[in-house]
Amino acid sequence: MIVQIGGSAVRGLEAAGRFGRFLADTGRALPDVGTWGRLLIVQMRRVGVDSLPVVVFIAAFTGVVLALQASYTFTGTVPLYIVGTVVGKTMMLELGPVLSGLALAGRVGASVAAELGTMKVTEQVDALETLAYDPYSYLVIPRVLAGTLMVPLVVAVGVAVGIVTGWLASLGLLDLSTPEFVKGLQFLYRFKDTWYGLVKSASFGCTITLVGCVVGLNTRGGAEGVGRSTTQAVVYSAVLLLVLDAFWAMVLL
Amino acid sequence: MIRFADVYKGFGDKQVLTGFSLEIRDGETMVIIGYSGSGKSVAIKHIVGLLRPDEGEVYVDDRAISELDRAGLTEVRRDIGFVFQFAALFDSMTVFDNVALGLRRRDVPDDEIAARVSEALALVDLTGTDDRMPAELSGGMRKRVGIARAIALRPRYILYDEPTTGLDPVTSAIMDRLMVRTREHLGVTGVVVTHDMRSAYTVGDRIAMLYEGAIRQVGTVDEIRATDDPVVRQFIEGRPE
């Protein structure tokens, strides 16, 4: 029992140490703009293309559901334009970033882990090193920066889509007019709603790609190892995302 | 000069190298032979710092590899071409880009890169495959691209990890000739890991046998052919008992 706890504590510390070293190596590679600059554009396009359809799809449905649930909850108690407020606030503050983040953990995180994991087990990462490239500036930085920059953009599009579908649902399925919905959107709106959601999304994008890189580059043992890494990357980043979500709520709100 | 000084290396409980010492002189081609799983690949990965010794040291031109930081290691790696056992081609890149990648890192101008890539591909008999992806190549072709990637850099040292394994006899012979030519024309110092004895006799100036974590015997091709060490005899004659 004690041995078991001790064992997992040691493993946990080791993992933390590996992660710390990983961050340090990544930081050290940052000045090497010549290497990662060109690759960043490629990765940004990839993250964007990979994630936009998923995020828009999720946001579109979320917007409709939010409008209907808000109307169900508030009918007969508060003025119904509050539906606009609920849709806008919830999309921006929570559901836009978090639902997208979780979906992207499965989409982007898994693909990063699988790609780097395959490169690792087929010695492509070693080959890069022998060609005098630093895998951190060649592989890690472009992916992590692309995630950090593109995820907020994609989430912003998702939030906009969710608000539009929420508005359409209010018009079509509820007895709400456009001016009322817009009034609701503006009611209680603060600029912080916007930047809070975007900062959160950026941190999610960073986490997803970073976890994908760490797990991918630590892959061992052939195709099976790559499969294991892919699953691990999704699970770890999903858990971290939820922790981070709570963290931002405590720190920034 | 590359020198292994009493290197120990293990993974977990498994000791792979136990007191491995070997000196590779400038201009020679050293062939390292040994059983599958004896640690040949592990040994040569120490030369480029892909692995670090648990104990002992590896010197390249008197630079102690395990004491170098990343910048120092990059310097050493610029002098060394490494041909991986399973080619390790970048599968998201064309053949051309695979061969060109190392040159780009060395700030070679674009037109010279193009010239050197086609020269290297011609040397390994792969002219015209520039735009193919690695997945479209046969195993032997991938291996040759791996060799082209190393020689395009015109390094001072080339490390070949089983360059002829899995190739047909004629292509193997072509590879052997290529390695000999590379040494003669470019004055490259070579380390060739193999268990193909015909290839070992053709390309090697000296042959070293890795056995149970250390060098069992090292000598010229003639010395090894005439050895009376039973372990080495058995290996080079390929006798089951």
Ligand SMILES: Nc1ncnc2c1ncn2[C@@H]1O[C@H](COP(=O)(O)OP(=O)(O)OP(=O)(O)O)[C@@H](O)[C@H]1O
């Ligand atoms: N990164 C690693 N982690 C754990 N064990 C390893 C690692 N690399 C090599 N080994 C082990 O070290 C031993 C030697 O491996 P190595 O690849 O050097 O053999 P080899 O002599 O090159 O064999 P072959 O001729 O089949 O290529 C093997 O038992 C292998 O399992």
Ligand SMILES: [Mg+2]
């Ligand atoms: Mg090997």
